Amino acid sequence: MYEILSRKLLGERYRSVIKSIIIAGILAGGLSGIDVKLNLAQSVLIITVIFMSGTIVIQTASSKDNAKCLKGLFAMPYDEKRTLFEYVAVIGLYTLFTKTILILGLLFAFTKLTPYDGIKMFLAFLYALFGGMCFYAYRKKIPVISVILLIGAAAVSFLLPKGIFTYIGLAAADIIVVLLFMFCKMDDFRVDESSVKIRTVSEKNTGVKTPGFLMLRYLFRYLVVNKGIFINSLIIIAFAVFFSWNGEKSGFPMAVGMAMGLISIGSQISTVVSSNRHLKGKIESMPDKVRSFYAPYAVFLFCFFLVNYALFLTAYFIIKGEIILKAVILAPVFAAECAIGYAFLEDRFTLTNWKAEPDLYHHPRKYIVPAIILLEAALLFMI
Secondary structure: OHHHHHHHHOOHHHHHHHHHHHHHHHHHHHHOOOOOOEOOOHHHHHHHHHHHHHHHHHHHHOOHHHHHHHOOHHHOOOOHHHHHHHHHHHHHHHHHHHHHHHHHHHHHHHEOOOHHHHHHHHHHHHHHHHHHHHHHHHOOOOHHHHHHHHHHHHHHHHOOOOOHHHHHHHHHHHHHHHHHHHOOOHHHHOOOOOOOOOOOOOHHHHOOOOHHHHHHHHHHHHHHHOOHHHHHHHHHHHHHHHHHHHHHHOOOOOHHHHHHHHHOOOHHHHHHHHHOOOHHHHHHOOOOHHHHHHHHHHHHHHHHHHHHHHHHHHHHHHHHOOOOHHHHHHHHHHHHHHHHHHHHHHHHOOOOOOOOHHHHHOOHHHHHHHHHHHHHHHHHHHO
């Protein structure tokens, strides 16, 4: 198990790991020279590590691409416990040394961290790793455990007092999720390899002659099949609400604008073409691919992001009791920028060289549009 999956995710002789460590080192070293050091609250530090690492763990565990790699394993006899811990070890190494380490590099560059903060982040990562695996394993057979794990993540982030009790609380939470993980079986991580495919729909059956309508059907079907998009969007919105609320309380005037930039991170919905290796060829064979696919795709993205911004502003109003007119005006503008930007990138710079879905969802190309919106929001909310 370890050799099969590690070769795929970590690269031959851990090349992907080495590459990510070098990039993180350059990132941290290059940006640390900027005279900007933020004092992050303990809760923000812990929730950032759990949120970023946990989502990657769940995405990796649910990867259909990895399912093909593990397909033969379930047809052969294997040591249940050993294989289970080898599986979590590979996913843990992949998450920590190819994804989370980049976030840690940014934290090191822009925040004041101590060795004690490093211990907190490591304990938080262990909760994200084993908690994420348990969340995925129990999501169907005992869904209440998955809900409790989410509540536990919020509890260890916001309710633990500072000092020695932080380490005790995080360590206790880690022990609990490890014990839960020991009751899992490899069958709990079996992934359905079925994926959304474009079906040929005759004009006679639909009564519609425009291919744009068929593409919208495909996109809506993609959204229904990949239900994790809804969960991911709600988590990002919740994090954005917390970020804006905490930022404004700390006297950070650009908090709401930057929170809107965070919402523009579109997860799977911004990589519809890249995630389906067969779709790109079919789109290229269309006589007018822009009108047939990318225009409906942009409209679909505009509606998706506009709904997300509306949910964010509604939640902000419920918590703060006020409406920020500037944010209301900018919401459709940012939604349009997301739609045009992501559609353009999917057309001209389709991602094809990826090993697992997290490589696709966390590719640097994905952050081009959010970075532009973050910069715009920062400037506009300073006025």
